Amino acid sequence: MALLGAVLIGYLLGSIPFGLIVTRLGGAADPRTIGSGNIGATNVLRTGRKGLALVTLLLDALKGVAAVILFGALFPEPQPPSLPAVVAGAAAFIGHVYPVWLRFKGGKGVATLLGIALALYWPCGLAFALVWLLAFATTRHSSVGGMTAAVAVPVTAAVLNRPDLTLAFLCLALIVLWKHRANVERLLDGTEPRFGGR
Numbered sequence: 001m002a003l004l005g006a007v008l009i010g011y012l013l014g015s016i017p018f019g020l021i022v023t024r025l026g027g028a029a030d031p032r033t034i035g036s037g038n039i040g041a042t043n044v045l046r047t048g049r050k051g052l053a054l055v056t057l058l059l060d061a062l063k064g065v066a067a068v069i070l071f072g073a074l075f076p077e078p079q080p081p082s083l084p085a086v087v088a089g090a091a092a093f094i095g096h097v098y099p100v101w102l103r104f105k106g107g108k109g110v111a112t113l114l115g116i117a118l119a120l121y122w123p124c125g126l127a128f129a130l131v132w133l134l135a136f137a138t139t140r141h142s143s144v145g146g147m148t149a150a151v152a153v154p155v156t157a158a159v160l161n162r163p164d165l166t167l168a169f170l171c172l173a174l175i176v177l178w179k180h181r182a183n184v185e186r187l188l189d190g191t192e193p194r195f196g197g198r
Helices: 002-014 018-025 041-045 050-074 083-097 110-120 122-139 142-159 163-179 181-189
Strands: none
Touching: 002 050, 002 083, 018 041, 018 050, 041 050, 041 110, 041 142, 050 083, 050 110, 083 110, 083 163, 110 122, 110 142, 110 163, 122 142, 142 163, 142 181, 163 181
8 A cells, every 4th residue: 555655655756747838837838749749848948038047957856856755754674765765756757757647658767767866865965966067067068967867867876885775776767768768869860959059
């Protein structure tokens, strides 16, 4: 029952389409009609509203944090995180990427994975943030930053001897890579837009 509750509540938390809600309240364009068409912070930024993009990023990350903290508090373990907390975090990620309310067309999971990593094991979250910043600063491609940072999370968990988290993080990172497959094609073609470019 604990795991079932973690799946259901985690998914519902993750499926809240903050990118869509924030742009509507802020009077910006529907992010589904521009750029990649998803509801994540990067696409919200393409509306030209940096403040709304930042709010979206924070709220999408907090979905993962909330799911983990809630079930970590309800089902504590001597060596955290508990299995329900891990499952709730993963379910929140799936809810963000595949929200039932939007016909399973959500974001790419980068911000939500950051929140989950910070809440489950903060060194992995720190590694995510540092790798994202480095990759983005080097390439000016948000997609490269997101994919590289996602891969850094399970690698960091493995290096720091957290096998209880490595597999879960690896599965989520693979989904992030899958959601970026169109970006990979554009990167290979040399047509992926850079931030700060035309």
